[in-house]
Amino acid sequence: xxxxxxxxxxxxxxxxxxxxxxxxxxxxxxxxxxxxxxxxxxxxxxxxxxxxxxxxxxxxxxxxxxxxxxxxxxxxxxxxxxxxxxxxxxxxxxxxxxxxxxxxxxxxxxxxxxxxxxxxxxxxxxxxxxxxxxxxxxxxxxxxxxxxxxxxxxxxxxxxxxxxxxxxxxxxxxxxxxxxxxxxxxxxxxxxxxxxxxxxxxxxxxxxxxxxxxxxxxxxxxxxxxxxxxxxxxxxxxxxxxxxxxxxxxxxxxxxxxxxx
Amino acid sequence: xxxxxxxxxxxxxxxxxxxxxxxxxxxxxxxxxxxxxxxxxxxxxxxxxxxxxxxxxxxxxxxxxxxxxxxxxxxxxxxxxxxxxxxxxxxxxxxxxxxxxxxxxxxxxxxxxxxxxxxxxxxxxxxxxxxxxxxxxxxxxxxxxxxxxxxxxxxxxxxxxxxxxxxxxxxxxxxxxxxxxxxxxxxxxxxxxxxxxxxxxxxxxxxxxxxxxxxxxxxxxxxxxxxxxxxxxxxxxxxxxxxxxxxxxxxxxxxxxxxxxxxxxxxxxxxxxxxxxxxxxxxxxxxxxxxxxxxxxxxxxxxxxxxxxxxxxxxxxxxxxxxxxxxxxxxxxxxxxxxx
Numbered sequence: 001x002x003x004x005x006x007x008x009x010x011x012x013x014x015x016x017x018x019x020x021x022x023x024x025x026x027x028x029x030x031x032x033x034x035x036x037x038x039x040x041x042x043x044x045x046x047x048x049x050x051x052x053x054x055x056x057x058x059x060x061x062x063x064x065x066x067x068x069x070x071x072x073x074x075x076x077x078x079x080x081x082x083x084x085x086x087x088x089x090x091x092x093x094x095x096x097x098x099x100x101x102x103x104x105x106x107x108x109x110x111x112x113x114x115x116x117x118x119x120x121x122x123x124x125x126x127x128x129x130x131x132x133x134x135x136x137x138x139x140x141x142x143x144x145x146x147x148x149x150x151x152x153x154x155x156x157x158x159x160x161x162x163x164x165x166x167x168x169x170x171x172x173x174x175x176x177x178x179x180x181x182x183x184x185x186x187x188x189x190x191x192x193x194x195x196x197x198x199x200x201x202x203x204x205x206x207x208x209x210x211x212x213x214x215x216x217x218x219x220x221x222x223x224x225x226x227x228x229x230x231x232x233x234x235x236x237x238x239x240x241x242x243x244x245x246x247x248x249x250x251x252x253x254x255x256x257x258x259x260x261x
Numbered sequence: 262x263x264x265x266x267x268x269x270x271x272x273x274x275x276x277x278x279x280x281x282x283x284x285x286x287x288x289x290x291x292x293x294x295x296x297x298x299x300x301x302x303x304x305x306x307x308x309x310x311x312x313x314x315x316x317x318x319x320x321x322x323x324x325x326x327x328x329x330x331x332x333x334x335x336x337x338x339x340x341x342x343x344x345x346x347x348x349x350x351x352x353x354x355x356x357x358x359x360x361x362x363x364x365x366x367x368x369x370x371x372x373x374x375x376x377x378x379x380x381x382x383x384x385x386x387x388x389x390x391x392x393x394x395x396x397x398x399x400x401x402x403x404x405x406x407x408x409x410x411x412x413x414x415x416x417x418x419x420x421x422x423x424x425x426x427x428x429x430x431x432x433x434x435x436x437x438x439x440x441x442x443x444x445x446x447x448x449x450x451x452x453x454x455x456x457x458x459x460x461x462x463x464x465x466x467x468x469x470x471x472x473x474x475x476x477x478x479x480x481x482x483x484x485x486x487x488x489x490x491x492x493x494x495x496x497x498x499x500x501x502x503x504x505x506x507x508x509x510x511x512x513x514x515x516x517x518x519x520x521x522x523x524x525x526x527x528x529x530x531x532x533x534x535x536x537x538x539x540x541x542x543x544x545x546x547x548x549x550x551x552x553x554x555x556x557x558x559x560x561x562x563x564x565x566x567x568x569x570x571x572x573x574x575x576x577x578x579x580x581x582x583x584x585x586x587x588x589x590x591x592x593x594x595x596x597x598x599x600x601x
Contacts, residue, residue: 054494078500085495091358092490092545095273102488106500111481113548136272138544158499 005030006162006193011060013050014217019058020046022217028210030161033188035204035225036197038214039238044197047214048164051195052083065161078106082155084165087147093138096150100125103158125157126150129183145176152183162193170199181207201234201242205256213237226256234258273544280549283556290563291334297567299576300325328461336460336468337566337579338559340521341531343472345558347514347521348532349539349551350479353490354507354514355415358540359594362518362532365422365511369429370399371522375452376436380445388452389464389523393471396519399425404511414493414504418511455526455580457566468524475517476555482510483547490545528580530587531558537594 006028014020021043028034036044049055051062062069064080072080082103097119104118114122126132129149134142139150148168155163165184169177184207187194196207204211204225211228213220215237221228234242241261248254295311296304302322310322347362355364363369374395378388403421410417433453440446479486485506488496496503521528539554562583569577 049494052494052498054497074497074502075500078498081498083495083498090490091356092353093273093540094487094490094545098487098544098546102491102499105484105488110485110501110506113484136275138273164498 004028005032005065007063008051009061009063011047011050011062012058013055013060014046014058015055020217021050023060024212024214024217024219026210026212026219026222028193030191030193031188032210033184033194033196033208034210034212035208036195036212036214037201037204037229037237038220041216042214042237043217044214045166046217048166048195048197052081052164053077075106078158078160080160081162081164082158082160084148084151084155084163084168086166086168086171087144087151089147090140093140095136096126096131096139096142096153097122097135099139099150100154100157103154103156106158121159122153122157125153128156128186129153143176144172145179148172148176148180149183152180152187156187160192162195163187165194165196167197167199169203201229201238201258202256204229205244276543279543279553280556283553283560286560287338287556290560291338294334294337294563294567295326295330297571298325298330299570302326332462332465333457333460333566334563336457336465336524337563339465339469339472340457340525340528341535341562341565342555342559343476343517343521344528344532344562345535345539345554346476346479346551347517349536349547349554350486350510350514351532352536353486353547354510355419356490356492358537359533361529362514363426363529365403365418365515366399366425366429367396367515367518368522368527369426369433371396371519372453372527373399373429373432373436375523375526376433376440376449379448379452380436380440382445385459386463386467389467392523393468393519396522397515399429400511400515400519404508414507451578452526453580454578455528455583456576456578457525457569458576460524464524468520471516471520475513475515475520478513479510479517480551482506482513483551486510486547486551487545526578526580528562528583530583530590531562534587534590535561 004027008027009025010023011025012019012021012023024047026034036047038044050057069077069080100122101114101118104114104121107118108115123132123135126135129152131146131149131153134146139147142150169180172180184194184196198204208225210223211225212222213228213233220237221233229244231243234244243259243261244256245259246254246256296302296307300321302325306319306322307326310326344362351362351364352358352360371392375388375392377395378391383391403418403425406425407414407418407421410420412420437446437449440449485501488499488501489503489507489510493503535558536550536554539550539557543549543553565579565582569579569582
């Protein structure tokens, strides 16, 4: 195996004096997709916020491609981590291209504006998400799936090795969820590390190479989904009887789904 | 990725002609406006003076054109442009297109400063300076109070601004209550309604400096302003410091507003309406929206001032006129938004 590209050690933190995440560690390679799974309030979002340094850490270190990124300023941290929030409808009619172009902001000075090459990069990112035809359309009038794809394109345009997604599929219909899953696989194939928090216990089986099961800010299990997400552990975390079912679909592909019993 | 996209919206129009048209208008409109006023000057007299100097004719012509009309026209344009730019910046910073430049209390603070100076019987220059200082101080206070609160920064600032605005209003009411109803009270009322009738070269230059400086700063920050509309977390993830940018932008928008208010009094609606129109015409990107809003705001207020001077025998307070246009516009906006 190649050298580890993202190493998170003993990450602790929360809001004010209240610690929500109690020492989480994991390590990932390029091309890994990590799914964070756990019930509401288990610290998934907090963990992501700690990684992105939206909130201060109490302890822990993060190493990215051998560089310690704990003390980088925002501008340089933005070269390692990009963030894909849950979409909401902005009041301002920015076009998709403008939205994506904002990803280049850390690459030029405060008083500068995007150059021709930034525009080209933004356009390429949209193309990768098959959205080039919507480049001039207002983002706030797009459908939820399209908006999520624009935000993924923006993260791509930021040229980071790690993409952090906060529940990207939770507000989308089924077809759009699959579309986002496809996009995540595409990112992984390009060698990106993708961190995804999710409410769907079956989603890790579909997209993730690693899963991290959290409960009350503690790691319950970390590893490949098929090994970590067992009936017993899921029951323990969610507090209801559950079963993982492996089935073969009519295309002879093996899939896993989660049932509550 | 298979699902076919059905475009849900229409493409944002580029409207490349808009800026040149507005630029032309911004050159022509002031020249026309020089011909409008109480003192009956013919176009020949005005143009004769502008083109050939004070060689002949009525000795009043140079005085009126140079000392009254030119400063007034520049003031109207600068105030309109400044308020539009400040409003545009505040709307982005607070992620809310219905915000106006007095959100943090600059106008009411300046109003209070003017009232204090008027009741103390200070000169008109001192009234202007005091209004400017009070306006700036109110925003500083808002910022200080807001940064103590434990909400997100935007919410805290809006709450603190609302509080200080009401406080300033209360103080203004007290001053109006105790003011001499024969001379001071009308002066206060007139000031608060907003008017450009007292503009002269000195007061214009005093206000022009902060308006220009603030506008330049916001223009330099035009791309960063886009990122502020996303909210602090996204802006941070994109590699900028939203709080730092917001501080500079608040400062810039505040000195613009304070400069505008201390020159023309409380002129409402421009800072709310114009950025909205500009955004509708050219899109949200501040790189294009900011210049368009500035020129539209300048032309709009100049037009309003022309109307204020020429509609009736008595000059109409310009704040009343902008409200007559602004309020119906606002209602239209709400109805339209409700639909879409």
